[in-house]
Amino acid sequence: MKLLFAYSLRNLLARQMTTVLTAGGMALVVFAFAAILMLAEGLQRTLVDSGSYDNAIAIRKSANSEVQSTVSRLEAAIIETQPEIADGPDGRPLAAREVVVLINLRKRGSNSTSNVTIRGTSESSLALRPQVRMTAGRMPRPGLSEIMVGEGIAQRFQNAGHNETLSFANRDWTVVGVFDAGNTGFNSEIWGDAEQFMQAFRRQAYSSVIFRLRDPAAFAAVKERIEGDPRLSLEAKREVTYYQDQSEATANFLRILGTSLTIIFSIGAVVGAMITMYAAVANRTAEIGTLRAVGFQRSAILTAFLAEALLLGWLGGLAGLFLASFLQFFTVSTTNFQTFAELAFQFKLSPRIVIEGLAFALIMGLAGGLLPAFRAARMNIVEALREA
Amino acid sequence: MLWKLLFRNAFRHTLRAVLTIVGVAVAVLAFGMLSALVDAWYAGVSAAAANRLMIRHAISLTFSLPIAYMEKIRAVDGVKAVSHMSWFGGIYIDRKNFFANFAVDPKSFLDLYPEFILPEDQRSAFLKDRRGCVVGRGLAERFGWKVGDTVPLQGTIYSGEWPMVVRGIYQGRDKSTDENQLFFHWDYLNERLKERLPRRANRAGIFVIEIAHADDAPAVAGAVDLVFKNSLAETLTETERAFQLGFVTMSEAILVAIRMVSLVIVCIIMAVVANTMAMSVRERMHEFAVFKTLGFSAVYLASLILGESLVVCAAGGALGIAGTFPALRILAGYVGNIFPVMDISPATLWLDVLAVVTVAIVAAAFPIRKVITVRIVDALGRVA
Numbered sequence: 001m002k003l004l005f006a007y008s009l010r011n012l013l014a015r016q017m018t019t020v021l022t023a024g025g026m027a028l029v030v031f032a033f034a035a036i037l038m039l040a041e042g043l044q045r046t047l048v049d050s051g052s053y054d055n056a057i058a059i060r061k062s063a064n065s066e067v068q069s070t071v072s073r074l075e076a077a078i079i080e081t082q083p084e085i086a087d088g089p090d091g092r093p094l095a096a097r098e099v100v101v102l103i104n105l106r107k108r109g110s111n112s113t114s115n116v117t118i119r120g121t122s123e124s125s126l127a128l129r130p131q132v133r134m135t136a137g138r139m140p141r142p143g144l145s146e147i148m149v150g151e152g153i154a155q156r157f158q159n160a161g162h163n164e165t166l167s168f169a170n171r172d173w174t175v176v177g178v179f180d181a182g183n184t185g186f187n188s189e190i191w192g193d194a195e196q197f198m199q200a201f202r203r204q205a206y207s208s209v210i211f212r213l214r215d216p217a218a219f220a221a222v223k224e225r226i227e228g229d230p231r232l233s234l235e236a237k238r239e240v241t242y243y244q245d246q247s248e249a250t251a252n253f254l255r256i257l258g259t260s261l262t263i264i265f266s267i268g269a270v271v272g273a274m275i276t277m278y279a280a281v282a283n284r285t286a287e288i289g290t291l292r293a294v295g296f297q298r299s300a301i302l303t304a305f306l307a308e309a310l311l312l313g314w315l316g317g318l319a320g321l322f323l324a325s326f327l328q329f330f331t332v333s334t335t336n337f338q339t340f341a342e343l344a345f346q347f348k349l350s351p352r353i354v355i356e357g358l359a360f361a362l363i364m365g366l367a368g369g370l371l372p373a374f375r376a377a378r379m380n381i382v383e384a385l386r387e388a
Numbered sequence: 389m390l391w392k393l394l395f396r397n398a399f400r401h402t403l404r405a406v407l408t409i410v411g412v413a414v415a416v417l418a419f420g421m422l423s424a425l426v427d428a429w430y431a432g433v434s435a436a437a438a439n440r441l442m443i444r445h446a447i448s449l450t451f452s453l454p455i456a457y458m459e460k461i462r463a464v465d466g467v468k469a470v471s472h473m474s475w476f477g478g479i480y481i482d483r484k485n486f487f488a489n490f491a492v493d494p495k496s497f498l499d500l501y502p503e504f505i506l507p508e509d510q511r512s513a514f515l516k517d518r519r520g521c522v523v524g525r526g527l528a529e530r531f532g533w534k535v536g537d538t539v540p541l542q543g544t545i546y547s548g549e550w551p552m553v554v555r556g557i558y559q560g561r562d563k564s565t566d567e568n569q570l571f572f573h574w575d576y577l578n579e580r581l582k583e584r585l586p587r588r589a590n591r592a593g594i595f596v597i598e599i600a601h602a603d604d605a606p607a608v609a610g611a612v613d614l615v616f617k618n619s620l621a622e623t624l625t626e627t628e629r630a631f632q633l634g635f636v637t638m639s640e641a642i643l644v645a646i647r648m649v650s651l652v653i654v655c656i657i658m659a660v661v662a663n664t665m666a667m668s669v670r671e672r673m674h675e676f677a678v679f680k681t682l683g684f685s686a687v688y689l690a691s692l693i694l695g696e697s698l699v700v701c702a703a704g705g706a707l708g709i710a711g712t713f714p715a716l717r718i719l720a721g722y723v724g725n726i727f728p729v730m731d732i733s734p735a736t737l738w739l740d741v742l743a744v745v746t747v748a749i750v751a752a753a754f755p756i757r758k759v760i761t762v763r764i765v766d767a768l769g770r771v772a
Contacts, residue, residue: 017663017666017754018663018666018667021659021660021662021663021666022659022663024659025656025657025659025660025663028652028655028656028659029656031652032649032652032653035645035648035649036645036649039641039642039645060547061547062542062543062544062547063544063545063547064477064544067450068477068544068545101447101448101450101451102448102449102450103447103448104446104447104448104449104624110637112634112637112640113634113637114637114638115448115449115450115638168447169447170618170620170622201447201451202620204587233547253726254642257646261418261422261649264414264417264418264421265414265415265418265652265653265656267410267411267414268411268414268415268418268653268656268657268660269656269660271407271408271410271411271414271660272411272656272659272660272663274407275404275407275408275660275663275664275667276663278403278404278407279404279667332641332644332645333641334638334639334640334641334642335638335639337639340449340450342638
């Protein structure tokens with residue numbers, strides 16, 4: 001058996017051009033497959049990482065996102081009195097009233113516009129988001145037209161860098177700080193004082209109230225009380241669930257696109273593998289005859305050729321994933337269908353994508369090698385030898 | 389004589405030729421579908437009329453404008469007609485049943501959009517009924533709606549249940565017209581808002597204007613924006629085309645990914661055809677050596693190989709293009725709600741042809757070089 005395996009391997013080495021082309025075709029399929037799934041994974045991971053499990057968010061019932069939601073001052077005050085909310089260092093409940101709107105900004109370079117999320121924050125907002133760290137400048141002071149921006153925004157949008165001035169809602173806003181929020185949605189946001197934004201955008205209501213739970217398990221109780229309260233037309237969600245919901249539409253679209261495309265693509269690569277394997281069988285008719293004559297079973301021949309096809313697929317899969325892993329250095333930004341706001345994220349290779357990609361490559365190899373391997377195994381010894 | 393030889397050579401290994409042709413066909417099919425998908429993304433842009441301008445809040449589309457702006461806009465020089473529409477964001481039963489629905493000023497809206505063709509009786513029935521709505525033919529087919537049916541929309545931006553009656557089903561004038569939208573009376577929305585959320589009443593999402601001459605667009609746009617400069621709600625006026633293009637550029641990254649993937653598929657099939665050609669030539673090295681001995685020129689040998697490659701690719705390409713049409717119809721059934729307009733444009737077909745020819749040439753290049761440079765003695769002695 002070891003001999004047969006070495007025989008398969010040496011055969012691949014002997015026909016380098018053909019091996020490279022066939023494995024290359026499969027590598028490209030795996031690359032495309034992995035690339036699109038990595039895009040979906042990156043988008044989802046970024047949004048999911050934006051939420052914390054012990055945080056909850058209250059928004060208006062039937063609103064899809066914070067942007068669509070309105071929470072009145074009265075409602076916000078009621079939420080803040082819920083007993084399940086943790087205390088902040090100052091003894092007050094750790095809850096933040098926030099206002100979220102979208103504004104159009106121009107991108108650096110391309111000059112095209114995109115919707116950017118602006119978040120008006122309260123004192124506790126930063127404490128609720130441990131992911132956010134200042135990297136330059138300082139926090140905006142309440143009561144002033146000052147803002148701070150996520151790193152993704154500072155790099156990508158015009159006039160959004162540190163110490164520059166952005167104009168929107170009839171006011172000039174000085175960028176006094178830049179923050180890094182890692183791979184989260186906050187990196188694509190602009191933060192400032194909620195009260196200032198409400199005046200500037202002429203809003204009377206907040207968009208959402210975010211709060212930290214004293215005990216993450218108490219979420220069900222607080223959710224029931226908020227949604228049952230006749231004074232409130234709000235619903236409460238865990239922050240992670242909220243962000244997960246927001247990534248669903250775009251991520252699903254990408255996954256369906258990626259999977260259906262690669263299935264079509266793989267037909268091309270399977271055809272390629274089949275051509276190669278049929279040729280491998282046809283060229284080695286005499287050798288197969290010899291092997292059978294010296295006593296190798298049909299099953300051994302079948303295994304040898306299948307192993308060769310699987311090896312081809314495996315090589316292709318590895319090469320494709322190797323190429324795809326370099327995509328992780330790229331950051332892309334696109335509009336999230338659900339929130340209508342721009343979000344920057346990185347391609348993300350997960351163990352699941354690696355396994356799926358390799359499995360996919362092996363299946364392609366198998367599909368391409370099965371029929372040729374059967375043909376090899378079924379050969380008649382005498383005829384095979386005569387053909388030489 | 390050459391033709392006959394090309395076909396004979398191409399189909400010498402029937403199984404291999406058929407497999408390669410299938411491979412090319414599948415690749416062309418996928419390439420065509422991707423190209424159609426990209427086109428679908430741009431459908432709104434290609435359907436845009438040159439003489440229509442869109443006016444929206446300068447901050448972003450999520451902000452609405454006071455309805456009182458309508459008369460001020462009408463007074464601007466060069467404006468022929470004004471209408472307005474507001475994104476309603478209603479859901480029909482389930483979030484998955486997504487489609488675009490707008491509250492509009494019915495009469496001026498239908499006048500401004502002649503591409504929505506509505507029978508006269510349905511048009512007047514719609515105008516008369518404040519709770520009426522018109523839906524596109526595609527949408528009506530998707531949910532089995534008939535004229536007279538009641539459609540309950542669940543509000544997301546404006547909460548509550550909003551039942552409305554289908555008064556008309558419109559057809560698109562052009563292929564690019566979106567037949568998957570619902571339009572209803574802005575008055576219906578506004579009356580209820582006045583009662584329940586007076587602060588949000590009397591506002592429109594965007595104003596649409598028609599101008600007399602498309603060339604005046606920049607001047608009129610500037611004039612409109614100037615009227616509202618330094619007001620509480622500044623406006624941004626752009627051509628319908630630019631407005632729609634704005635949506636496309638928002639999801640540019642996905643478009644780039646799709647385009648990249650289209651290139652990848654061409655490369656995959658290049659590898660498959662190159663492999664076939666390399667094998668086919670390798671096996672026939674003896675014959676080529678004989679050709680060379682007899683004095684056939686390098687050009688003749690090259691055209692033999694290139695021709696064979698072209699025959700295989702052309703067969704696959706033709707098959708693939710023929711298959712694109714039914715395949716796209718199936719795809720449209722699945723993603724019709726996101727991409728209402730799915731069609732194969734002439735540009736797509738040209739791209740298909742270009743891809744096939746490129747693949748054929750590249751795949752033939754290596755074997756040609758080999759055949760031309762090989763020494764006759766070596767070729768004759770070579771074992772396949």
